[in-house]
Structures are given as structure tokens and as C-alpha cells.
Amino acid sequence: MVTLAEVAQHAGVSASTVSYVLSGKRSISTTTRQRVEQSIRELGYHPNAGARALASNRSNIIALMVPLRTDMYVPVMMEIAIAVATTARTHGYDVLLLTGEEGPDAVRRVTGSGLADAMILMDVELDDERLPLLRGTDQPSVLIGLPADTTGLTCVDLDFRATGALCVEHLAMLGHRDIAVIGEAPAVYERHTGFAERTLDGLRSRAQELGVRLLHRPCEGGYDAMALTLARILDERPGTTGFVVQNESAVEPLLALLRQQGRAVPEDVSVVAVCPEQVAVQASVRLTSVAIPAQEMGRHAVERLVAKLDGRGADEVVLISPELTVRASTGPAPSRTT
Amino acid sequence: MVTLAEVAQHAGVSASTVSYVLSGKRSISTTTRQRVEQSIRELGYHPNAGARALASNRSNIIALMVPLRTDMYVPVMMEIAIAVATTARTHGYDVLLLTGEEGPDAVRRVTGSGLADAMILMDVELDDERLPLLRGTDQPSVLIGLPADTTGLTCVDLDFRATGALCVEHLAMLGHRDIAVIGEAPAVYERHTGFAERTLDGLRSRAQELGVRLLHRPCEGGYDAMALTLARILDERPGTTGFVVQNESAVEPLLALLRQQGRAVPEDVSVVAVCPEQVAVQASVRLTSVAIPAQEMGRHAVERLVAKLDGRGADEVVLISPELTVRASTGPAPSRTT
DNA sequence: ATAGGCTGTCGAAGCGCTTCGACAGCCTCT
DNA sequence: AGAGGCTGTCGAAGCGCTTCGACAGCCTAT
Known part of the structure; x- marks a missing residue:
């Protein structure tokens, strides 16, 4: 050596x-x-990294805490993680991968040992138990996601409230009056994951403003669950012509079921998805969608963090504006000649 | 402090x-x-981690190099990464996330700086340019995947050759004589990624042994690509009754297309997938499949690595035996009364 | 011509920990 | 009763780097 x-x-x-x-x-x-x-x-x-860390009191490592759950929006997580790693490297940092498993202890361990200079947390709950620890330390951190109380925190996220609003708006403009929302799995709402609740919020308030009826149903992914959920929705609101889907693994099942029932997309019903670009493009019907800008979120998070580490930049909430791309899954509501 | x-x-x-x-x-x-x-x-x-690393010459960090490409079997990658992180923690190690981007340089950097004590490499190509570096250093490493030459290396992987054989076998037992293989995207084969080629190998040699006809077609994911591929297959071999799919993002499109063409699964055609358990279960038809044991692979890799770090265990190739689970997508070949 | 200010380089102190050899005290065996 | 062996503890020497203060040499301004 x-x-x-x-x-x-x-x-x-x-x-x-x-x-x-x-x-x-x-x-x-x-x-x-x-x-x-x-x-x-x-x-x-x-x-030598160790010697350097000891002498300078800087490890040049950023810790990234990813959720342990592998059952939810996994590709998005992965994309963010990779964007974080890549961006971090361009600033001279490496990335330490922590799983949510250890919970708050991981925060303590990393902060206490000087293993990392800063942290990025993903999958933040509205009232996350890690937040007090972050507020109580002078180690910089950035959340990807938005908790209920953001004082003293830096957050980066898609503006899910606006996302919800945008989806409703688009469908309403096209004349849809009865809209169903296929949401994430019930567990996601029970955990009070911010993004899911905020999307719903945006959907509801905009729907009310526009005088549109909204039905929200959580849904586990997969074909069987989707079939049940869809049946219940059409039972309760047979006049439903617009769907907003926020659950990647429900997208394809929904399309298949609609096809099977003889409901044409977009002639009979319109579908808007909130999902990564790739999913929207590869689906059996090219989906009108609001993209989840995973890369951008990862990049932003690192850049905020590096700014803080350099003494520039203060706490701040960065909400990325949603963009709706019109593709082949939405069209004018069928005329109500019934 | x-x-x-x-x-x-x-x-x-x-x-x-x-x-x-x-x-x-x-x-x-x-x-x-x-x-x-x-x-x-x-x-x-x-x-203090830095001081410890300096004095003991051990960082207690394992580097994990994941592919940069986010276009391939992403959930599997993520699952492996999380299994690696979780298992590593139980042995007192943390995980440093490296992207494939830096390529061989990352290996040099990590080895040279003592940032990590050992490495795990994913997405190994048959003739990977990082291998000479690994052989040339005394830093322990484990590959997830199998290169062409494994001398002096420790590898963990699913036995994809046996996987291929198993799929053909299952279909052959059921009486299928014309089998089509929907493979990964062409780029995957061009890159000479081991697992794809080895699966094909297993498929082919077993098919020959059993006197079954095999047609292999790479396929980009997505609906459109799958439609084209399927059309070509049925054109060339109209009698095809068995499908083996090794491309997560082709699974659902294939099922949808078959349905659309009035070919019932499993009455008219049988489908075997090589994919994570979850995909097989959530598909619109519960798929007979060989699971990709992502967790197990991650766990194994870490355990081998820790053994090496402790001076136990030598170089070794661990091939996990594939297991085929019969579900609802395969059945006896239709009698050939035509 | 001289004071004062730059620029570029050096030496030494220390960052917080691990680890080696030393050794005091006690127990056991003959 | 004394030699020898354990056990438990300590002190000191680094690990490889950063960083602070010092200072030699030169340039500029008076």
C-alpha cells in the first residue's frame, strides 16, 4: 500500500x-x-479513506436509507437510488445503503460514528419516527417525501397534491363526470405515507371545485385484487368513465379487465396513471400519465445535500411540478345518451 | 462527540x-x-468509524456494485441489493452502493483507498473487464452471476442452465413438441450476459435430448415488441403450443395477446416463466414458473464474503438449484387431431 | 535601502482507535 | 514454600492523513 x-x-x-x-x-x-x-x-x-476521515472529520459518504419493503413502487426506488449514487459521485461522495429495517437506530449509528457526513431518507411517513433525531443533530439530511411537519427539514418530492389535481382536471376537461381512483394498497394509507394521502387530497379538492364525483378505492396490486376492486367500483358507480391509477401493479390488470368487459380505452373509458414513464409507454395501451421523476428527485436530493455540506443553502421544501403527458388512454367522455 | x-x-x-x-x-x-x-x-x-478503520485496517464495509442500466430485471436487482444490505448488517457490515458507471475504476478506487473490505459484483458479463482486477488483488470478492472463466473467483448464481432444462422438461412431459422461447432484449445477449446465454444453453440441449423443437427469439419488453415477436413466432411455427418466457416485461403482454387471439392458457398453449415469485403470482394467469431467488442470492453472496473475510472458505461456485412451481399456466398439450 | 506583504513550503501536532508487550496479582502444582 | 502459569489490566506506539503556525525568499512601496 x-x-x-x-x-x-x-x-x-x-x-x-x-x-x-x-x-x-x-x-x-x-x-x-x-x-x-x-x-x-x-x-x-x-x-486511505479511513485516515482521511479521521483527520478531516469528513467521510465523504452520504447515507441513503431505502425502505425495506420490496412490495411497493420498487422500480422507482431503484431509479432514485441509482440517481443518488451517480449524482453523489460527481460531487466526490460515495453512498452507503441502509435499509429501513434498523429504523431510527440506523440514524443514530451513522450520525454517532461519523460513518457518513449526511443522510437521505426515502419513504417518509407523515409522522416519521426518525424526524426528531434528524432535527436534533447537526448532520445535514434531505428527505425524499414530505412529512406532516417540515420545519427544520429539507424535503424533495413530486408535488403529489398538484398531481392529483392535474389528473382530475384532465379528465374533467374531457367531460368525465364520474371518476374512480385506484389507489395504492391499503397498508400504504394505514402507514400514512405522505405521497398517497397528498395525491388523494389533490384529487378530492379539485374534483369538488370542478363538480366531479370521485370514488377512491385502495387496491393491492395484481390481477385478482384489481378484478374485485373494479367490480365493486362499477357496481357502486356504473356511470364511471374516468380512472386514475396510482399503483403500478394495478395498471396492466385494469387494462386487461376493461378490455375483457368490452369497454374500449379511450372510447368508453379513460385512464390516467401516476407512474414512471417507462410503465406508461410499455403498457398495452400507451397511457396518459403523470410521470414520477425518480431521477430528478434523486439528483435534487443530492444537490441540496451537497449544498448544505458546503455551508450553502438552508432548509427548504422542493416540490417538483407534475407534468401530464397525453397519450392514447384518454379521450372525450362518451355522450350520455342513456 | x-x-x-x-x-x-x-x-x-x-x-x-x-x-x-x-x-x-x-x-x-x-x-x-x-x-x-x-x-x-x-x-x-x-x-468513530474513521479512527477504527485507520487503526484496524478494516472498514467493516462491503461494496456492492449494481448495474447502471435500469432497463432490466430491476425488481430482482433491488431485492438482491436489499438482501445484501440486510444480511451484511447481521454480520456487522455496512454496504456501499456503487453503480456500474465507473466500471473497473470503481474497483481500483475502492480497493486502493481501503474504503471497503470486500466487494460484491452484480450483472457480470461472460468476459467482464473487472475480473482481471479482482484476480489481481487480495481483497475478497463475490460475483453474483457467472463469467466464462471462474478460476480464482467466487460466484453465486441461480443455475440457469438447469433452469432452462427444467422448463423444457416440464413442457415436454406435458406433451408439447413445439416450444418457443421469449428471451431478454437483444442487447442482453449482445453484451454476453451469462445468465441469458446459459438459460438458452440449458433449453437447447435438453430440447435436443428430448426431441423437442425449440425456437428462440429475443424480445424487448412491452406490448408492441411482444406483439411483433409473437406474430413472427406463430408465423414460423404455427404449431407452437409451449412458451418459455425469460423477460418480466414480456409476460403480461404475452398473456394479453394470447387471450386476444383466442388461445386459451393452459388449454391451447402453456406458458412457463422464469421470473420472481411475485410476478408469477400476480400475473393475469397464475404462472407456472421457475423463481429467481433474489434474496437467497444476496444472502449467499454476503455469507461467502464474510467467510472469506474471516479467513474461512475458499473460492467456490455456488449454483442454486432451480425449482419449478406448477401453477395455472401449463397443462397437457392439445391433442394433435389436425 | 528598508519595512511590510505575498507566496510556497515545511514540521509537528493530533484525529480516535487498535494492539502489542509488560506486568501485577492470584491460583495451582509439586 | 516456591516456581510457573493464568487472568485482567495498563501504557505506549502507531495507523495515514489534515491542518496550523512558522518562515524563507522574493516583490513592491516608500
């Missing part, structure tokens, strides 16, 4: 000079710098 | 004693140990 001291000796300078070449924290003459850089290359030197 | 020295002082012992209490590397009297543990709790002491 090559050490700083060896590089220094090889270049004929002192250790501190090498250190300053590396960090750029003091000016170094061009000739010296080049000599040092040359030695570094020749010897294949890599600074 | 509380340090070891402070704990020592508080407990009235020397720093080394506290260290030995923590590591258990020397025997400590019960009374002393309890006093120290008490102090640790009272002061809320957490060992």
Missing part, C-alpha cells in the same frame, strides 16, 4: 505539500504540483 | 480496556465489563 509519505519522498517534498496538492487548500507552484502529480501516478497512490 | 478516552475515564479504566470490552479480543472481568458498558450507555458512546 502506497502512503502519502512515500509519494512525498518520491517527489522530494514534504507530506503536507502533497496533501495540499490533493486538496487544493493552499497554493502550490506549478512545477511542484506537477512533480507531485507525476509521483502519484507513478506509484499508483490512493489516499 | 464522545470518545473512547472519555468512556475510559468515566469508567475508571484505561482506554485499551474499553477497546477490549468492545472487541472481545481479550478477556475482561465481569465487573469491569459491566462498568464499562454502563459508561458507554450513559455517555451514548459510538466508536
Whole structure:
């Protein structure tokens, strides 16, 4: 293993000079710098992470806490995680992967041990038990998701309230008067996951403003669950012509069921999905959808975090504006000649 | 920040004693140990990771390199990643998330800096450019996936060759004589990803042994691509009654298309999938499938790695035996009364 | 010509921990 | 009763790096 001291000796300078070449924290003459850089290359030197962390009190690691549950919007999680890792690297940080399993203890452990300089939390509940810990430490953090009380916190999320509103609006403009919302699994609502409740909120209030009837039904993913849910919806509101789906694993089943029942999309019923772009495009009907900008969220989170670590930027809530892309699954409501 | 020295002082012992209490590397009297543990709790002491890494030359971190591509079998990746993180924690390790982006450089960086004690690589290609580096270092590593040459490497993977064989076997037993294989996207084969080629291998050789005709077609995910692929298959081999699908995002489209064409599953055609359990169960027809044991793979990988780190266990290739679960998508081939 | 200010480099102190050798005190065996 | 062996504890020496203060040498302004 090559050490700083060896590089220094090889270049004929002192250790501190090498250190300053590396960090750029003091000016170094061009000739010296080049000599040092040359030695570094020749010897294949890599600074020791532990020593660096100890001396500088900075690990250059960002902790990312992902939910343990693998049953929900998994591709989105993965995309965010990868965006976080990629973006972090461009700022010189590595990413430590924590699962939600340890819960608040993980926060304590990481904060206490100096393992990471900062944290990003995903899958935040409205009243998350990790929040007090975050507020009580001076370690910077960013949430992906929006808790009930955001004071003293930095959050990044899609504006799900606006997303809900946008979906209703689109359907209402097309003349739909009876709209059903296929939501996430009941457990998601019971856990008070912010995004689900906020979407619902947006849907409801905009529906009311526009005088549109709304029926919301949570739904586990999968074909069987969707079949049941759909039957119940059409039973209660036979006149339903618009659907908003916020559950990736219900999308394809819904389309299949509608087809099977002889309801044409978009002639008879319209479907709007809240899902990643890829799902919308690959579905059996190209879906009008509001995309979940996973990459953007991951990138934003890291950038806020790095800003905080550099002493720039304060607490702040960043809500990304939803964008609805019209594709082949929505159209004018059928005329009500019944 | 509380340090070891402070704990020592508080407990009235020397720093080394506290260290030995923590590591258990020397025997400590019960009374002393309890006093120290008490102090640790009272002061809320957490060992500093950097200092520890520096002094012991061990970071207690495992690096996990996941593919950057988010276009392929994503849920499987995520499940493996989470299993790795969870299992690692039970052995006292944390997980550093690296993306494939940096490629071989990431290996160099991590090895050189002592950031991690060991690595797990996913998405291994048959002739992966990272392999020489791994062989050239004494840092333990485990591959999830199987390269062409495994000498000097430890690998964990599903036995995809046996998986292919198993699928053909099952269909053949049921009397199917013309089988079509819907494979991963062409890019996957072009990249020479081991698992895809090995599955194909298993399929082909068993098919030959059993005197069954096999047609293999790569397929991008999604509805449109699947429609094209299916049309071509039925054109070339109208008598096809058995399908093997190895591409999660082709499963549902295939089922929908078959339904649409009036081919009943499993009465007219049988479908076997190679996919995670969840996909098989949630599909519109409960699929006979060989599960991809993501969790098990992640767990195994970590356990092998920890064994190596502890000086136990040598290089070894662990192939997990595939298990085929019969569900509702396969049945006897229709009698050939035409 | 000299004071004062830059620039570029160095030496040394220390970050918080692990680990090695030393050794005091006690027990057991002869 | 004394030698030898355990057991439990301590002190000190680093691990490889960052960073602070010091200072030599040079340039500019008076």
C-alpha cells in the first residue's frame, strides 16, 4: 500500500505539500504540483479513506436509507437510488445503503460514528419516527417525501397534491363526470405515507371545485385484487368513465379487465396513471400519465445535500411540478345518451 | 462527540480496556465489563468509524456494485441489493452502493483507498473487464452471476442452465413438441450476459435430448415488441403450443395477446416463466414458473464474503438449484387431431 | 535601502482507535 | 514454600492523513 509519505519522498517534498496538492487548500507552484502529480501516478497512490476521515472529520459518504419493503413502487426506488449514487459521485461522495429495517437506530449509528457526513431518507411517513433525531443533530439530511411537519427539514418530492389535481382536471376537461381512483394498497394509507394521502387530497379538492364525483378505492396490486376492486367500483358507480391509477401493479390488470368487459380505452373509458414513464409507454395501451421523476428527485436530493455540506443553502421544501403527458388512454367522455 | 478516552475515564479504566470490552479480543472481568458498558450507555458512546478503520485496517464495509442500466430485471436487482444490505448488517457490515458507471475504476478506487473490505459484483458479463482486477488483488470478492472463466473467483448464481432444462422438461412431459422461447432484449445477449446465454444453453440441449423443437427469439419488453415477436413466432411455427418466457416485461403482454387471439392458457398453449415469485403470482394467469431467488442470492453472496473475510472458505461456485412451481399456466398439450 | 506583504513550503501536532508487550496479582502444582 | 502459569489490566506506539503556525525568499512601496 502506497502512503502519502512515500509519494512525498518520491517527489522530494514534504507530506503536507502533497496533501495540499490533493486538496487544493493552499497554493502550490506549478512545477511542484506537477512533480507531485507525476509521483502519484507513478506509484499508483490512493489516499486511505479511513485516515482521511479521521483527520478531516469528513467521510465523504452520504447515507441513503431505502425502505425495506420490496412490495411497493420498487422500480422507482431503484431509479432514485441509482440517481443518488451517480449524482453523489460527481460531487466526490460515495453512498452507503441502509435499509429501513434498523429504523431510527440506523440514524443514530451513522450520525454517532461519523460513518457518513449526511443522510437521505426515502419513504417518509407523515409522522416519521426518525424526524426528531434528524432535527436534533447537526448532520445535514434531505428527505425524499414530505412529512406532516417540515420545519427544520429539507424535503424533495413530486408535488403529489398538484398531481392529483392535474389528473382530475384532465379528465374533467374531457367531460368525465364520474371518476374512480385506484389507489395504492391499503397498508400504504394505514402507514400514512405522505405521497398517497397528498395525491388523494389533490384529487378530492379539485374534483369538488370542478363538480366531479370521485370514488377512491385502495387496491393491492395484481390481477385478482384489481378484478374485485373494479367490480365493486362499477357496481357502486356504473356511470364511471374516468380512472386514475396510482399503483403500478394495478395498471396492466385494469387494462386487461376493461378490455375483457368490452369497454374500449379511450372510447368508453379513460385512464390516467401516476407512474414512471417507462410503465406508461410499455403498457398495452400507451397511457396518459403523470410521470414520477425518480431521477430528478434523486439528483435534487443530492444537490441540496451537497449544498448544505458546503455551508450553502438552508432548509427548504422542493416540490417538483407534475407534468401530464397525453397519450392514447384518454379521450372525450362518451355522450350520455342513456 | 464522545470518545473512547472519555468512556475510559468515566469508567475508571484505561482506554485499551474499553477497546477490549468492545472487541472481545481479550478477556475482561465481569465487573469491569459491566462498568464499562454502563459508561458507554450513559455517555451514548459510538466508536468513530474513521479512527477504527485507520487503526484496524478494516472498514467493516462491503461494496456492492449494481448495474447502471435500469432497463432490466430491476425488481430482482433491488431485492438482491436489499438482501445484501440486510444480511451484511447481521454480520456487522455496512454496504456501499456503487453503480456500474465507473466500471473497473470503481474497483481500483475502492480497493486502493481501503474504503471497503470486500466487494460484491452484480450483472457480470461472460468476459467482464473487472475480473482481471479482482484476480489481481487480495481483497475478497463475490460475483453474483457467472463469467466464462471462474478460476480464482467466487460466484453465486441461480443455475440457469438447469433452469432452462427444467422448463423444457416440464413442457415436454406435458406433451408439447413445439416450444418457443421469449428471451431478454437483444442487447442482453449482445453484451454476453451469462445468465441469458446459459438459460438458452440449458433449453437447447435438453430440447435436443428430448426431441423437442425449440425456437428462440429475443424480445424487448412491452406490448408492441411482444406483439411483433409473437406474430413472427406463430408465423414460423404455427404449431407452437409451449412458451418459455425469460423477460418480466414480456409476460403480461404475452398473456394479453394470447387471450386476444383466442388461445386459451393452459388449454391451447402453456406458458412457463422464469421470473420472481411475485410476478408469477400476480400475473393475469397464475404462472407456472421457475423463481429467481433474489434474496437467497444476496444472502449467499454476503455469507461467502464474510467467510472469506474471516479467513474461512475458499473460492467456490455456488449454483442454486432451480425449482419449478406448477401453477395455472401449463397443462397437457392439445391433442394433435389436425 | 528598508519595512511590510505575498507566496510556497515545511514540521509537528493530533484525529480516535487498535494492539502489542509488560506486568501485577492470584491460583495451582509439586 | 516456591516456581510457573493464568487472568485482567495498563501504557505506549502507531495507523495515514489534515491542518496550523512558522518562515524563507522574493516583490513592491516608500
